[in-house]
Amino acid sequence: MKFRLKQVSIIALISGAFLFSCVPNKKLIYMQELAESTGPLVESSQKYPYLKEDYLLQINDIVEINIVTTDPQMNELLGSVNNTQQGMNQMAGGQGAGDVFFMNGYTIDENGEVELPLIGKVSLVGLNTDQAKELVEKEVRRFVNENEYFVRVRLGGIRFSALGEFNRSGKFTLLQNRVTIYEAIAFAGDLNRVAKRDQVLLIRQYPDGSQIHKINLLDRSLLNSEFYWLKPNDLIYAEPMKVRAIGAGNTFVETITLISTSITALALVLTFIRNN
Numbered sequence: 001m002k003f004r005l006k007q008v009s010i011i012a013l014i015s016g017a018f019l020f021s022c023v024p025n026k027k028l029i030y031m032q033e034l035a036e037s038t039g040p041l042v043e044s045s046q047k048y049p050y051l052k053e054d055y056l057l058q059i060n061d062i063v064e065i066n067i068v069t070t071d072p073q074m075n076e077l078l079g080s081v082n083n084t085q086q087g088m089n090q091m092a093g094g095q096g097a098g099d100v101f102f103m104n105g106y107t108i109d110e111n112g113e114v115e116l117p118l119i120g121k122v123s124l125v126g127l128n129t130d131q132a133k134e135l136v137e138k139e140v141r142r143f144v145n146e147n148e149y150f151v152r153v154r155l156g157g158i159r160f161s162a163l164g165e166f167n168r169s170g171k172f173t174l175l176q177n178r179v180t181i182y183e184a185i186a187f188a189g190d191l192n193r194v195a196k197r198d199q200v201l202l203i204r205q206y207p208d209g210s211q212i213h214k215i216n217l218l219d220r221s222l223l224n225s226e227f228y229w230l231k232p233n234d235l236i237y238a239e240p241m242k243v244r245a246i247g248a249g250n251t252f253v254e255t256i257t258l259i260s261t262s263i264t265a266l267a268l269v270l271t272f273i274r275n276n
Helices: 002-020 072-078 080-092 097-104 129-140 180-185 222-224 252-275
Strands: 062-067 113-116 120-123 149-153 157-164 170-174 200-206 209-215 236-239
Touching: 062 072, 062 129, 113 170, 120 129, 129 149, 157 180, 170 180, 180 236
Parallel strands: 157 236
Antiparallel strands: 062 149, 113 120, 157 170, 200 209, 200 236
Protein backbone atom coordinates (compact mmCIF):
# COMPACT_ATOMS: atom_id res chain seq x y z
CA MET A 1 0.00 0.00 0.00
CA LYS A 2 2.80 2.43 0.86
CA PHE A 3 4.52 1.65 -2.42
CA ARG A 4 1.36 2.42 -4.42
CA LEU A 5 0.86 5.62 -2.42
CA LYS A 6 4.34 6.75 -3.44
CA GLN A 7 3.55 6.04 -7.08
CA VAL A 8 0.33 8.09 -6.88
CA SER A 9 2.21 10.96 -5.23
CA ILE A 10 4.84 10.95 -7.96
CA ILE A 11 2.19 10.96 -10.72
CA ALA A 12 0.32 13.81 -9.00
CA LEU A 13 3.53 15.81 -8.72
CA ILE A 14 4.34 15.36 -12.40
CA SER A 15 0.77 16.24 -13.44
CA GLY A 16 0.91 19.40 -11.35
CA ALA A 17 4.19 20.39 -12.93
CA PHE A 18 2.69 20.04 -16.44
CA LEU A 19 -0.39 22.02 -15.35
CA PHE A 20 1.55 24.94 -13.94
CA SER A 21 3.98 24.97 -16.88
CA CYS A 22 1.18 25.90 -19.33
CA VAL A 23 1.32 29.48 -20.66
CA PRO A 24 -2.06 31.32 -20.80
CA ASN A 25 -3.18 32.99 -24.05
CA LYS A 26 -3.00 36.43 -22.40
CA LYS A 27 0.79 36.03 -22.41
CA LEU A 28 0.91 35.17 -26.13
CA ILE A 29 -1.68 37.23 -28.08
CA TYR A 30 -0.46 40.53 -29.59
CA MET A 31 -2.39 43.84 -29.60
CA GLN A 32 -5.03 42.99 -27.05
CA GLU A 33 -7.57 45.47 -25.66
CA LEU A 34 -6.45 45.38 -22.05
CA ALA A 35 -8.97 46.31 -19.36
CA GLU A 36 -6.28 47.96 -17.24
CA SER A 37 -3.60 49.50 -19.44
CA THR A 38 -0.69 51.57 -18.18
CA GLY A 39 0.54 52.30 -21.71
CA PRO A 40 2.71 50.32 -24.11
CA LEU A 41 6.05 51.45 -22.67
CA VAL A 42 7.24 49.30 -19.80
CA GLU A 43 10.79 50.59 -19.44
CA SER A 44 13.43 52.57 -21.35
CA SER A 45 17.13 52.10 -20.75
CA GLN A 46 19.81 54.72 -21.06
CA LYS A 47 21.22 55.37 -24.52
CA TYR A 48 24.37 53.49 -25.42
CA PRO A 49 26.45 55.45 -27.94
CA TYR A 50 27.89 53.42 -30.81
CA LEU A 51 31.58 52.69 -30.77
CA LYS A 52 32.21 52.13 -34.45
CA GLU A 53 35.62 51.67 -35.98
CA ASP A 54 36.40 52.04 -39.67
CA TYR A 55 37.01 48.61 -41.11
CA LEU A 56 40.38 48.32 -42.84
CA LEU A 57 40.47 46.06 -45.87
CA GLN A 58 42.35 42.80 -45.43
CA ILE A 59 43.68 39.98 -47.57
CA ASN A 60 40.92 37.74 -49.02
CA ASP A 61 38.26 40.45 -48.63
CA ILE A 62 35.92 40.81 -51.60
CA VAL A 63 35.25 44.39 -52.68
CA GLU A 64 32.92 45.75 -55.30
CA ILE A 65 34.63 48.39 -57.45
CA ASN A 66 32.34 50.06 -59.95
CA ILE A 67 33.79 52.60 -62.40
CA VAL A 68 31.52 54.41 -64.86
CA THR A 69 32.56 57.21 -67.22
CA THR A 70 30.86 59.40 -69.80
CA ASP A 71 32.68 57.52 -72.57
CA PRO A 72 30.93 54.22 -73.55
CA GLN A 73 34.14 52.82 -75.07
CA MET A 74 36.06 53.57 -71.88
CA ASN A 75 33.33 51.80 -69.89
CA GLU A 76 33.87 48.67 -71.96
CA LEU A 77 37.61 48.83 -71.34
CA LEU A 78 37.04 49.23 -67.60
CA GLY A 79 34.59 46.34 -67.60
CA SER A 80 31.73 48.40 -66.14
CA VAL A 81 29.09 47.35 -68.67
CA ASN A 82 30.07 43.68 -68.73
CA ASN A 83 30.18 43.32 -64.95
CA THR A 84 26.81 44.98 -64.47
CA GLN A 85 25.13 42.92 -67.18
CA GLN A 86 26.70 39.69 -65.96
CA GLY A 87 25.53 40.36 -62.41
CA MET A 88 21.97 41.01 -63.58
CA ASN A 89 21.98 37.78 -65.60
CA GLN A 90 23.21 35.74 -62.64
CA MET A 91 20.57 37.17 -60.30
CA ALA A 92 17.88 36.53 -62.91
CA GLY A 93 19.08 32.94 -63.15
CA GLY A 94 18.47 32.41 -59.45
CA GLN A 95 22.05 32.64 -58.24
CA GLY A 96 22.44 34.20 -54.77
CA ALA A 97 23.47 37.82 -54.41
CA GLY A 98 26.52 36.75 -52.38
CA ASP A 99 27.64 34.64 -55.34
CA VAL A 100 27.24 37.65 -57.62
CA PHE A 101 29.71 39.62 -55.51
CA PHE A 102 32.13 36.70 -55.56
CA MET A 103 31.89 36.36 -59.36
CA ASN A 104 32.06 40.09 -60.14
CA GLY A 105 33.85 41.58 -57.17
CA TYR A 106 37.60 41.80 -56.68
CA THR A 107 39.36 39.61 -54.11
CA ILE A 108 42.33 41.20 -52.39
CA ASP A 109 45.23 38.84 -53.03
CA GLU A 110 48.01 37.76 -50.67
CA ASN A 111 49.99 40.87 -51.63
CA GLY A 112 47.08 43.13 -50.59
CA GLU A 113 46.29 44.10 -54.20
CA VAL A 114 43.44 43.88 -56.70
CA GLU A 115 43.92 43.97 -60.45
CA LEU A 116 41.53 46.27 -62.30
CA PRO A 117 40.95 46.29 -66.08
CA LEU A 118 43.10 48.91 -67.87
CA ILE A 119 44.30 50.38 -64.56
CA GLY A 120 46.33 47.40 -63.35
CA LYS A 121 47.20 46.42 -59.80
CA VAL A 122 46.13 48.66 -56.92
CA SER A 123 47.08 48.06 -53.28
CA LEU A 124 44.01 48.33 -51.02
CA VAL A 125 44.95 46.40 -47.89
CA GLY A 126 44.95 48.55 -44.75
CA LEU A 127 42.60 51.16 -46.27
CA ASN A 128 38.96 51.83 -45.45
CA THR A 129 36.46 51.99 -48.31
CA ASP A 130 36.62 55.80 -48.57
CA GLN A 131 40.41 55.75 -48.84
CA ALA A 132 40.21 52.93 -51.39
CA LYS A 133 37.72 54.98 -53.43
CA GLU A 134 40.08 57.97 -53.45
CA LEU A 135 42.98 55.77 -54.57
CA VAL A 136 40.96 54.26 -57.42
CA GLU A 137 39.77 57.72 -58.49
CA LYS A 138 43.39 58.86 -58.64
CA GLU A 139 44.18 55.97 -61.00
CA VAL A 140 41.09 56.66 -63.13
CA ARG A 141 42.17 60.28 -63.67
CA ARG A 142 45.10 58.94 -65.67
CA PHE A 143 42.63 58.04 -68.43
CA VAL A 144 39.55 60.20 -67.85
CA ASN A 145 39.05 63.92 -67.33
CA GLU A 146 37.83 65.37 -64.05
CA ASN A 147 34.04 65.20 -63.48
CA GLU A 148 33.65 62.61 -66.25
CA TYR A 149 33.67 59.50 -64.10
CA PHE A 150 32.00 57.88 -61.11
CA VAL A 151 33.71 55.45 -58.74
CA ARG A 152 32.10 53.32 -56.02
CA VAL A 153 34.02 51.03 -53.68
CA ARG A 154 32.26 48.94 -51.06
CA LEU A 155 32.51 45.59 -49.36
CA GLY A 156 30.76 42.69 -51.04
CA GLY A 157 28.55 42.14 -48.00
CA ILE A 158 29.44 41.00 -44.50
CA ARG A 159 30.50 37.35 -44.47
CA PHE A 160 30.48 35.47 -41.18
CA SER A 161 30.29 31.92 -39.82
CA ALA A 162 28.09 30.61 -37.00
CA LEU A 163 29.09 27.35 -35.32
CA GLY A 164 28.01 25.40 -32.27
CA GLU A 165 24.65 25.73 -30.52
CA PHE A 166 22.80 27.61 -33.29
CA ASN A 167 19.44 26.56 -34.67
CA ARG A 168 20.88 27.03 -38.17
CA SER A 169 24.67 27.00 -38.16
CA GLY A 170 26.72 27.66 -41.28
CA LYS A 171 28.44 30.33 -43.33
CA PHE A 172 26.38 33.38 -44.27
CA THR A 173 26.58 36.63 -46.22
CA LEU A 174 24.51 39.68 -45.32
CA LEU A 175 24.37 42.30 -48.08
CA GLN A 176 24.63 45.25 -45.70
CA ASN A 177 27.34 47.75 -44.86
CA ARG A 178 26.83 47.29 -41.12
CA VAL A 179 25.65 44.23 -39.19
CA THR A 180 25.32 43.87 -35.42
CA ILE A 181 26.21 40.65 -33.64
CA TYR A 182 22.55 40.21 -32.67
CA GLU A 183 21.47 40.54 -36.32
CA ALA A 184 24.01 37.89 -37.27
CA ILE A 185 22.73 35.55 -34.55
CA ALA A 186 19.14 36.13 -35.68
CA PHE A 187 20.13 35.37 -39.28
CA ALA A 188 21.59 32.07 -38.11
CA GLY A 189 18.26 31.07 -36.54
CA ASP A 190 19.12 32.29 -33.01
CA LEU A 191 20.93 30.32 -30.32
CA ASN A 192 19.22 27.21 -28.98
CA ARG A 193 18.21 26.81 -25.35
CA VAL A 194 21.42 25.15 -24.16
CA ALA A 195 23.86 27.71 -25.61
CA LYS A 196 26.09 29.68 -23.25
CA ARG A 197 24.89 33.19 -24.01
CA ASP A 198 27.26 34.75 -21.48
CA GLN A 199 30.37 33.12 -22.98
CA VAL A 200 30.08 33.27 -26.77
CA LEU A 201 33.38 33.09 -28.60
CA LEU A 202 34.04 35.64 -31.35
CA ILE A 203 37.04 34.80 -33.54
CA ARG A 204 38.06 37.96 -35.38
CA GLN A 205 40.69 38.42 -38.07
CA TYR A 206 43.20 41.24 -37.90
CA PRO A 207 45.94 42.23 -40.37
CA ASP A 208 48.56 40.54 -38.16
CA GLY A 209 46.55 37.44 -37.19
CA SER A 210 43.37 36.14 -35.54
CA GLN A 211 42.20 36.73 -31.98
CA ILE A 212 39.55 35.03 -29.81
CA HIS A 213 37.21 37.23 -27.77
CA LYS A 214 34.72 35.87 -25.21
CA ILE A 215 31.49 37.90 -25.39
CA ASN A 216 28.62 38.19 -22.90
CA LEU A 217 25.44 38.62 -24.94
CA LEU A 218 23.43 39.21 -21.75
CA ASP A 219 25.28 42.43 -20.90
CA ARG A 220 23.72 45.65 -22.24
CA SER A 221 27.09 47.38 -22.32
CA LEU A 222 27.85 45.25 -25.39
CA LEU A 223 25.88 47.86 -27.36
CA ASN A 224 28.66 50.44 -27.08
CA SER A 225 31.60 48.05 -27.36
CA GLU A 226 33.78 47.28 -30.36
CA PHE A 227 32.20 43.82 -30.58
CA TYR A 228 28.65 45.07 -31.20
CA TRP A 229 29.32 45.50 -34.92
CA LEU A 230 30.29 42.42 -36.85
CA LYS A 231 33.27 42.57 -39.18
CA PRO A 232 33.88 40.58 -42.37
CA ASN A 233 35.02 36.99 -41.82
CA ASP A 234 34.05 36.94 -38.13
CA LEU A 235 33.32 33.51 -36.67
CA ILE A 236 30.81 33.15 -33.82
CA TYR A 237 31.01 29.95 -31.78
CA ALA A 238 28.43 29.15 -29.09
CA GLU A 239 29.39 26.49 -26.55
CA PRO A 240 26.78 24.22 -24.90
CA MET A 241 25.88 24.37 -21.22
CA LYS A 242 26.70 21.43 -18.95
CA VAL A 243 23.06 20.36 -19.21
CA ARG A 244 23.87 19.05 -22.70
CA ALA A 245 26.70 16.92 -21.29
CA ILE A 246 24.47 15.18 -18.72
CA GLY A 247 21.74 14.59 -21.31
CA ALA A 248 18.91 16.64 -19.73
CA GLY A 249 16.16 18.11 -21.89
CA ASN A 250 16.33 21.47 -23.60
CA THR A 251 13.03 22.64 -22.09
CA PHE A 252 11.21 22.20 -18.80
CA VAL A 253 8.71 19.82 -20.40
CA GLU A 254 11.50 17.71 -21.92
CA THR A 255 13.27 17.54 -18.55
CA ILE A 256 10.07 16.52 -16.74
CA THR A 257 9.39 13.91 -19.42
CA LEU A 258 12.88 12.53 -19.00
CA ILE A 259 12.53 12.41 -15.20
CA SER A 260 9.06 10.83 -15.34
CA THR A 261 10.27 8.20 -17.80
CA SER A 262 13.19 7.36 -15.53
CA ILE A 263 10.93 7.16 -12.47
CA THR A 264 8.44 4.95 -14.30
CA ALA A 265 11.21 2.62 -15.44
CA LEU A 266 12.59 2.48 -11.90
CA ALA A 267 9.11 1.78 -10.48
CA LEU A 268 8.61 -1.08 -12.93
CA VAL A 269 11.94 -2.59 -11.96
CA LEU A 270 11.14 -2.31 -8.24
CA THR A 271 7.67 -3.86 -8.82
CA PHE A 272 9.22 -6.74 -10.75
CA ILE A 273 11.77 -7.34 -7.98
CA ARG A 274 9.12 -7.19 -5.27
CA ASN A 275 6.79 -9.62 -7.04
CA ASN A 276 9.59 -12.07 -7.54
